[in-house]
Amino acid sequence: MQPHQPTGNIIEFDTSRMSSLEQVPSPFHVPRPASVAELHRQLGQQLQTSLEADRLLGIFLTAVRALVPVSGLSYRHGPTDLRLELGEAAPHRTRYHLNHLGESIGELVFQRSTRFDDFELHQLEALLPCLLFPLRNALLYRAALLDALRDPLTGAGNRVAMQQTLTREVELARRHGQPLSVLMLDMDHFKSINDRFGHPCGDEVLKAVTTRLKSQLRNVDMVFRYGGEEFLVLLSNTPEKSAALVGQRLCQAVNSMEFCSHDGHLPLTVSMGCASYRVPETLDALLARADSALYQAKRNGRNQMRLAV
Numbered sequence: 001m002q003p004h005q006p007t008g009n010i011i012e013f014d015t016s017r018m019s020s021l022e023q024v025p026s027p028f029h030v031p032r033p034a035s036v037a038e039l040h041r042q043l044g045q046q047l048q049t050s051l052e053a054d055r056l057l058g059i060f061l062t063a064v065r066a067l068v069p070v071s072g073l074s075y076r077h078g079p080t081d082l083r084l085e086l087g088e089a090a091p092h093r094t095r096y097h098l099n100h101l102g103e104s105i106g107e108l109v110f111q112r113s114t115r116f117d118d119f120e121l122h123q124l125e126a127l128l129p130c131l132l133f134p135l136r137n138a139l140l141y142r143a144a145l146l147d148a149l150r151d152p153l154t155g156a157g158n159r160v161a162m163q164q165t166l167t168r169e170v171e172l173a174r175r176h177g178q179p180l181s182v183l184m185l186d187m188d189h190f191k192s193i194n195d196r197f198g199h200p201c202g203d204e205v206l207k208a209v210t211t212r213l214k215s216q217l218r219n220v221d222m223v224f225r226y227g228g229e230e231f232l233v234l235l236s237n238t239p240e241k242s243a244a245l246v247g248q249r250l251c252q253a254v255n256s257m258e259f260c261s262h263d264g265h266l267p268l269t270v271s272m273g274c275a276s277y278r279v280p281e282t283l284d285a286l287l288a289r290a291d292s293a294l295y296q297a298k299r300n301g302r303n304q305m306r307l308a309v
């Protein structure tokens with residue numbers, strides 16, 4: 001057997017199978033011991049205690065380990081970009097796609113260093129129904145939280161998210177001396193895009209620019225829409241020199257966008273102000289410096305970045 005080679009079963013698991021799983025006896029006709037029934041009951045209760053997916057999976061893994069030796073568990077839910085890893089990764093894997101009424105509620109992978117046998121797989125599958133509804137509720141909760149922090153048009157972080165994140169980042173920068181930079185961006189002559197091509201076209205431009213900005217950034221960098229055509233890019237652990245390079249790259253990236261409306265090609269540009277955190281300034285002071293650098297960029301002819309003083 002090749003190490004680190006995913007092996008095991010891939011099973012489509014659906015709520016429609018829940019009742020049949022409860023009723024069908026083990027393929028080995030092993031009567032379920034009272035302690036297993038008790039484990040199910042306790043697990044069901046414990047899974048009611050949280051709406052956090054990582055907490056639920058932690059509870060679930062503990063219960064699983066009472067029946068089947070498992071080194072680690074990984075979980076992935078594409079639509080909300082949620083990935084969780086618990087315990088230790090190992091080469092032998094068994095994988096379950098969890099579905100509810102045709103909607104994916106993620107993929108669960110159990111891992112360990114030796115192969116799972118059929119009886120163990122049966123035990124895992126008997127526990128999975130306990131997880132299904134709590135996990136689905138956790139995903140709904142997560143989606144609601146994400147929606148509350150996201151700008152509905154562009155999918156960028158909204159003002160609330162920006163305030164929360166920046167407050168935390170400035171605190172970290174102050175306490176640990178980590179570099180932190182922000183880029184304040186404003187689309188140039190955006191009003192004329194709306195006026196000439198219509199508001200829906202302006203909306204499409206905002207979406208396309210957000211996608212373009214994100215495509216130029218690292219995963220850890222964050223884009224927020226804090227006003228109509230104004231964005232803030234947060235570059236954590238980034239000193240001024242690197243932030244300035246990123247800023248220039250973003251200016252060029254927007255400028256080279258091929259955005260076409262029914263009336264032809266639309267030239268797009270942004271102006272931006274770049275400010276890096278200086279201990280012990282406040283968040284408001286940092287933003288004020290970025291804003292005045294942005295103002296300088298506008299006054300200087302737009303389509304450029306200016307460093308804050």
Ligand SMILES: Nc1nc2c(ncn2[C@@H]2O[C@H](COP(=O)(O)OP(=O)(O)OP(=O)(O)O)[C@@H](O)[C@H]2O)c(=O)[nH]1
Binds near residue numbers: 191
């Ligand atoms: N389509 C669309 N337009 C928006 C949205 N939010 C704000 N705007 C428009 O953005 C425009 C901003 O105009 P201004 O503040 O004058 O700025 P500008 O035309 O970009 O000019 P400069 O910033 O000086 O280069 C206004 O026309 C707003 O109506 C939105 O969600 N969608």
